[in-house]
Amino acid sequence: MKDAPRPSAKKLTMQDVAAVAGVSPMTVSNCFRYPERVQDTTRAAVLEVAANLGYVPNMSAGLLATGTSRVIGAVLPSVRNSSFYNYTLGLRDAAAARGHRLITMIAETPEEELSAVQTLLGLRVAGIALVAGPHAPALRQLLDLSGMPAVESWGGADAIGCGVGYDVGAASRELTQHLIAQGRRRIGFVDVSGGGGLRYSMRLPAFRQEMFAAGLSDALVLKVRAADGFGAGGQIVDEFLAQEPRLDAILCPSDVVAAGAVFACNRRGLSVPDEIAVAGWGDYDIGRQLTPSLTTIAPFSDEIGVGAIRALLDGARTETRVQTRFALLVRESA
Amino acid sequence: MKDAPRPSAKKLTMQDVAAVAGVSPMTVSNCFRYPERVQDTTRAAVLEVAANLGYVPNMSAGLLATGTSRVIGAVLPSVRNSSFYNYTLGLRDAAAARGHRLITMIAETPEEELSAVQTLLGLRVAGIALVAGPHAPALRQLLDLSGMPAVESWGGADAIGCGVGYDVGAASRELTQHLIAQGRRRIGFVDVSGGGGLRYSMRLPAFRQEMFAAGLSDALVLKVRAADGFGAGGQIVDEFLAQEPRLDAILCPSDVVAAGAVFACNRRGLSVPDEIAVAGWGDYDIGRQLTPSLTTIAPFSDEIGVGAIRALLDGARTETRVQTRFALLVRESA
DNA sequence: ACAAATTATTGTAGCGCTACAATCGTCAAG
DNA sequence: CTTGACGATTGTAGCGCTACAATAATTTGT
Known part of the structure; x- marks a missing residue:
């Protein structure tokens, strides 16, 4: 079959639609842009022709003419x-x-x-x-x-x-308070350095503030590159425990990282939440489905x-x- | 401060850039579209003016003029x-x-x-x-x-x-063969009805074909609505085991569902892969990080x-x- | 130094559409 | 049978840009 696969390659314009429908180009334009300005019968006919031809108005031309998109x-x-x-x-x-x-x-x-x-x-x-x-x-x-x-x-x-x-700071504060109220004392905070900007950077100061207010040490802060990936969660647990074996809570930058941390804790035989609490952030699907399900901040995205x-x-x-x-x-x- | 927050609201055109740079509009156009046609010094000057003004060429006008985007x-x-x-x-x-x-x-x-x-x-x-x-x-x-x-x-x-x-069919065949070669005999297949079209629908026939070729029953097919969500994995395990308590493998439509199935098996005390094999599809992050990690089809998306x-x-x-x-x-x- | 070749730059026209003002019907009131 | 009044429809001009041909500037060959 050597037939041209797209015989309709010539581009349609309002002109074409108008010619077939037997009206002026302006009427076609009005049908699309201000339908109420055109009589019902006319509009129906025009739109039908347009549909049959497969015509879709050229937004670029419209934008150029009106200056708005x-x-x-x-x-x-x-x-x-x-x-x-x-x-x-x-x-x-x-x-x-x-x-x-x-x-x-x-x-x-x-x-x-x-x-x-x-x-x-x-x-x-x-x-x-x-x-x-x-x-x-x-x-x-x-x-x-x-x-x-x-x-x-x-x-x-x-x-x-x-x-x-x-208010990321307020959310961070609330989450920290919750852990403290639960009796957690040695809380690790995972900080995402670089990427994410304020989306992340407001969390640490709020965490510190609450720890200070409760008279606790805020020394356990771990910087990670990215907040993505289950793998990050595993490393975090390893590094935190090396620093502080009696760690009793971890604040993760995302539910995905938290899930990774939970997996890692399971592997080590650490019970979540009995021996260690793990909090996520973001209310992702995985946090809902995981056993144990994740305590997290839901952002109403x-x-x-x-x-x-x-x-x-x-x-x-x-x-x-x-x-x-x-x-x-x-x-x-x- | 009642100062107009956007004093530069008047829209810039090539004309404006040309005027400031002291060249014709065509030269400005050429600078953006065919840089090699313009002398280096001229181009540098023009682009500098454009940058200072915050000018970005209007694609719509360009598209209208050239007919291509x-x-x-x-x-x-x-x-x-x-x-x-x-x-x-x-x-x-x-x-x-x-x-x-x-x-x-x-x-x-x-x-x-x-x-x-x-x-x-x-x-x-x-x-x-x-x-x-x-x-x-x-x-x-x-x-x-x-x-x-x-x-x-x-x-x-x-x-x-x-x-x-x-070739989704070939992938499905390969995965089924793998399970059969492992000695799995009572294999459950999760079919996504509706959504996804060929992306899913080629899998079941290929599965049936291989089961038939191996002289096995292909009767264990479960239809689910969507392939997303961990929750689906849990339901699947429940329903399959109700149908066939001796089930020894499950083919899931996605790694997420498979992960849900693994969680469900763990909860029931069923060991994966010893007692039951779970295969995913799609090579998602979770499949890599899960314990046990998921056997899956990686699609080179x-x-x-x-x-x-x-x-x-x-x-x-x-x-x-x-x-x-x-x-x-x-x-x-x- | 001058013609020829080469490169750099510039008008002109028009892409498809819509704002706006002008026209055309149509129907009611006088 | 007009005249208005009103709604439906239609020309005209121009949005910002680029293809193309034409012109200007520069280089090269002799």
Whole structure:
């Protein structure tokens, strides 16, 4: 079969649809953009022709003509965990509710993030949603200069654009208090250095504060590179126990790490939570299903997404900070 | 401070950059699009001005003028597992290597998928990467009519556009053979009904074929709704054991389900793999870290992404099928 | 030094669509 | 049978950019 596989390669325009439907191009345009301006019968006929032809309006031309787009761009630093997934769904659904679409780009490094933002800027999207973390130095300036509405989810005081997120410090404090109230005294804290920025960095000071308030030693802090991976949990347990064999609690940066830590404890014959408490962060699926189930901080990530869209579309001031909720979920592990 | 938070709201054009740089708009255009056509000194000056102004070329205008875009669109059915994540990275990196950018949209239902494709079509992207699964009836026709290059990843014979994926049937056969060779005789197969389409549906026939070839009963088949969630693993174990207490192996649709099954077996005091083998699918992180580690099929998802981009950009015929690799990873659980 | 070849830069026109103002029907009131 | 009034429809111009052809600047050969 040497037949051209795509005979319809010539591109359709509103002109074509208008010609077939026997109306002017403007009427076709109105059918898509302001349906109420067109008589029902006319509109039905036009849309039918468009559907038969497989015509979809060229957004780029529309954007060029109107100067506005109904697409929101989000840049995500990996999507491996359910927090980001729920966040993305929150963004998408909130955007859809206001007649916008969401497109996402994945960027694992500050350079990739900058490049993604440039692409989004080039697309002239209606707004850009970032996630807090280390950013390229040029990013903030670029967004300021471009005048593009931006929000930084999980962002705090120094957010680019509007910051939307929960009070990580308060969550950390609450979790620490819970452990102390349980009678834990030798508590290890796993700190994620580098990656994640405020998303992580607010936790340690809050932990220290509570330990100090309770008159306990806050000396057990372990730095790890990334918060991902079960493997990290295993190493953490090994290193902590080498430092302090009587350790009775571990605060992990994520449920995944906590799960790894639980596995490691099991392997060593350490009972969780009887001999050692393990707390996670993020309320991932695994924490719910694990035995013992994980005590964790649930971040209401979808609310962050919803808040971000609201801030973007309602033109929130750059200085605004939107607080979303979080919850301490006390389960079996701590 | 009542100062306008975004004084630079007036939109920049090439005109503006050209005026400041003292060259014609065409030269600015060339600097971005064909840098080699412009003298080094001129280009440096122009790009510097652009950077200072925060100017990013308007892709929409460029697309309108040239009729081509350097953006690829991908529609993903959720991104909860590392297969899709690796696939997305494969797409993105392969696209970047060829000067293209990747934007993604999440669609959990066929209707959302259709809507996402319409948006991507409206954006006039250079190509669309779909994932195999149930599609809206109108989708195939829309893509055909539009002449948009499309690939269906994990797609088989009936793929929309070019199908890129590994031989799921062969993988299923290999895994089944492995269990049989181990001496397993009463093997339970978990079938995902509905969602996922060919991504799952080729597995059961291959399983049956091998069981038949070995003279074994293939009667133990359990249908589940979704392949996600640890919880599913628990239910599966309960139901299988109710049906056949002497069950000695379970083939799960994913590592997550398999992990849930392992947890359930542990809870019942069933030893994996001594008393019962549990095989996963997908080579997720959890399978590597679990004790026992999971025997699974590793899909080389990033290769699917790379193949998809190649098919898209090289204009592969619709009928083409691209095979990627897979590997049976024999670990502790089976 | 001058023509020819080469490289760098610049107008012009138009991509597909929509804001806006102008037109065309249509129907009710006078 | 007009005149208005109102809603439906339609021209026109231009959004920001780039293909292409044309022009200007520079280098090379003789």
